[in-house]
Amino acid sequence: EEQEEDVLRELRLFLRNVTERLSLDRRFKAFTRPVDIEEVPDYLMVIKKPMDLSTLLTNIDEHKYVTVSEFMLDADLIWQNALEYNPDSDPMDRHIRHRACALKDTVRAILRDELDEDFERVCEEIKESR
Numbered sequence: 001e002e003q004e005e006d007v008l009r010e011l012r013l014f015l016r017n018v019t020e021r022l023s024l025d026r027r028f029k030a031f032t033r034p035v036d037i038e039e040v041p042d043y044l045m046v047i048k049k050p051m052d053l054s055t056l057l058t059n060i061d062e063h064k065y066v067t068v069s070e071f072m073l074d075a076d077l078i079w080q081n082a083l084e085y086n087p088d089s090d091p092m093d094r095h096i097r098h099r100a101c102a103l104k105d106t107v108r109a110i111l112r113d114e115l116d117e118d119f120e121r122v123c124e125e126i127k128e129s130r
């Protein structure tokens with residue numbers, strides 16, 4: 001009903017705001033666009049579910065997420081993929097993993113500080129009812 005659409009509209013506004021703030025953070029520049037498959041031809045042989053901040057934003061606008069938990073599953077792919085594809089001890093890989101861990105911690109801190117548990121519970125009820 002209309003009230004449910006109001007809740008999902010507020011969810012999308014919150015998720016867009018979080019995603020845009022992450023995209024503006026210079027530490028997360030490498031996460032803002034899909035990994036370039038021309039530049040990294042074996043990427044899709046290693047990483048089965050690529051994800052990046054611009055794709056998160058597209059998914060939000062396409063109403064892919066009805067709960068914050070669904071959004072988190074995709075947001076977590078970004079740093080998980082980076083840790084998986086860049087596991088070596090060389091400085092470049094370590095730099096990427098440090099930023100991947102910073103992304104993980106930053107998303108969790110934002111949701112801990114800014115997401116009301118009751119709001120997420122309402123979103124979960126809407127999801128179960130559909």
Ligand SMILES: O=C(C1CCC1)N1C[C@@H]2C[C@H]3C[C@@H](O)[C@@H](O)[C@]2(C1)O3
Pocket residue numbers: 030031035036039040081082085086092096
């Ligand atoms: O995993 C990533 C991104 C970094 C976070 C996501 N990439 C895989 C390649 C390995 C490394 C060096 C460059 O070859 C550049 O193309 C990539 C992009 O970084």
